[in-house]
Amino acid sequence: MTAYPTHGGDKESEAEESGGDRWLKWEVNDLHTYAKEVTLKQGVLRADKLVDFASFFQRVVGRAPPAVLYFAHGAQFAASRAALRSTSKETYEWILELVEAGHFEVTFYLGMSWLYLLHGAAAEAPEKHATACAWVARVAQRHA
Numbered sequence: 001m002t003a004y005p006t007h008g009g010d011k012e013s014e015a016e017e018s019g020g021d022r023w024l025k026w027e028v029n030d031l032h033t034y035a036k037e038v039t040l041k042q043g044v045l046r047a048d049k050l051v052d053f054a055s056f057f058q059r060v061v062g063r064a065p066p067a068v069l070y071f072a073h074g075a076q077f078a079a080s081r082a083a084l085r086s087t088s089k090e091t092y093e094w095i096l097e098l099v100e101a102g103h104f105e106v107t108f109y110l111g112m113s114w115l116y117l118l119h120g121a122a123a124e125a126p127e128k129h130a131t132a133c134a135w136v137a138r139v140a141q142r143h144a
Contacts, residue, residue: 031112035105044102051098056109060091061116071112083118091117 032053039050057065098106110117 031108035108038108039102039104042102042104050105051103053109056106057113057116060087060095060113069112070115077114079118086119087117
């Protein structure tokens, strides 16, 4: 049995021994496009006025987004006073101005960026990814 059910009659994927990882039909894997669509439906901004995720991340974090983003589902997190103050007041004010101007896409971007905005994640470290992958593999074996 596959780890993730397939959709659209993908018999080849269903036949894979391990099932393979893939996005489910209801899982959105294009945050920028989804955020743009939802924002445009509000009718406040034109498409050429939207902020793209890479530009937003660069502005608030000070570097390009990493290849893998770590985030808390539903943007649920706790932060210390020091973490909150590690980002400048001007950055928070800029974000607030965007949201107040109708940039709803920014609310999606924030959900994916809090860890980095609050300086809880250093630049990508491949050895950390390997450790995380090994941990996930052990958990999967335990529950298989």
